[in-house]
Amino acid sequence: MGFIIPITEFGNYLLYSILVGHVALQFVPNENKPKVSIPKPMLLLFTLGIIILSLGPIAQTVSYFQGGVGFFLTVQSVILDFQVGRAWIFIGLLATCLYLTILLNGSKYIQAILLLLMILAVGxxxxxxxxxxxAGLWSHSTHFLIVTLWTGILINVGWFSKEDLNWSKFLRWFTPFAVICLIIIILSGIYLMLFIVEPKDYVKAWVLPYGQMLLLKHISIIPVLAFAFINGVLTKKAMKNLSFNPRPWIKGESLILLFVFYFTAVMGTLSPPHEVEFTVKSEGASKWVEWLLGKDILTTLQTHLATSFQSVLLIILSILFLFLILFSFKQKRLLPAVFFGIGFIAVLYFGLMLSLV
Known part of the structure; x- marks a missing residue:
């Protein structure tokens, strides 16, 4: 169960993004975007997938409580009495309406309203x-909406576009749009994080599984920004060369974004450490962190960052990887750029963790 639930959450983020991006692009004039074509059966499958994958949090909640009153009573209680259950009913009804709207080639406005309501249910x-x-409803819904909007448009134009036309016009409006999205995502993300972890406990939270995923999520955003810089700034200059195809680099950005999705998905299945010190004493620190640091962690009162030769070396190496992403673009080599992005996440993670004492 612990392995399956993050996969369902990850899949949910991906399907929401594709559908939100698909609907959003319907509002963009054809001359300002590449031609994007997703087969209707695939869109219908994605819609049904949301209904199924949204059962993940329900399954997780049921697994927590079924020992007390039995499986069927627990399922009934979770679906009818818990927010996650009521939200699933609402999402299921809305997704069914969205399915029918897509099937019958319904209005893009109806599709947009249904998706917005589904996102509110997620919040x-x-x-x-x-x-x-x-506060939680609006902040989480806003954060989720903007993330799926930005990512969804990238996935749609990167993976489902059929022509090389109108890329310059697309990038002309999408670049400032992406910047605005990024600002909203960062601000709403910080606001949401403050509900879970106090700023003074941010580093201390790294000894917990939730803090590990939070750190990895934040680290993985940095190579996304590098690819965003490539697609928003460098690509415009490269487009002067008529043979240049920007689609692979948009695919690269969307691939790195999948890491952000996965870390977020895992984080959503873990217990949030509202009180880090209390959580460490009651539940214990992450076994992985204890193994990595070579010691038992019984308290976080003295936990802080301190540089060492290994940590500094790894952090410098991660910065080098970041520049190599840009260098790979200059060399027009996408795969090395993606690998450098993944390498950056791993190397900076170990660099920071080895600084933890």
Whole structure:
């Protein structure tokens, strides 16, 4: 169960992104975007997939409580009484309506409204909404909407576009749009994080599984920014060469974004450490972190960052990888750029973790 639930959450993020991007691009004039074509059966399958994959959090909740009153009573209680269950019912109804709307070639406005309501249901079922309902609902929904909007458009034009026309016009409006999305994502992300981890406990939280995923998520955003710089700035200059094809580099950015999705998905299945010190004492630190640091972690009162030769070397190497992403673009080599992006995540992660004492 611990392995399956993050996969379902990851799949959910991906399907929402594709559908949101698909609907959003319908509002963009044809002359300002590459031609994007997703077969209708695939769109219908994605819609049904959301209904199925949204069962993941319900399955996780049921697994926590079924020992007390039995499986069927637990399922009934979770679906009818828990926010995550009520949200799934709402998402299921809306997704069914979206399925029919797509099947019957319905209005793009109806599709957009249905998706917005589904995203609100995701916000309703979020952990933050259970702590502070209205603040959590709107902040999580906004964060999720903007992430799926930005990522979804990238996935649609990167993986489902059929022509090399209108790329310059597309990048002309998408670049400032992506910058605005990024600003909103960062601000809303920080706001959401403050519900879970206090700034003074951010580094200390790294000794916990949740903190590990939070760190990896934040690290993985950096190579995304490098690819965004490539696609938003460098690609415009490269487009002067008529033989240049920007699609592979948009694919590269979307691939790195999948790492952000996965770390977020895993993080969503872990217990948020509202009190890091209490969580360490009651549940224990991550076994992986204890093995990596070579010691038992019984308290975080003295936990802090301190440089060492190994950590500094790894951090410098990670910065080198970041520049190599840009160098790979100059060499027009996508695969090395993606590998350098993944390498950056891994190397900077170990560099920071080995700084933890």
């Amino acid at each position: 309703y079922s979020s952990h933050v909404a259970s702590l502070s309902f209205w």
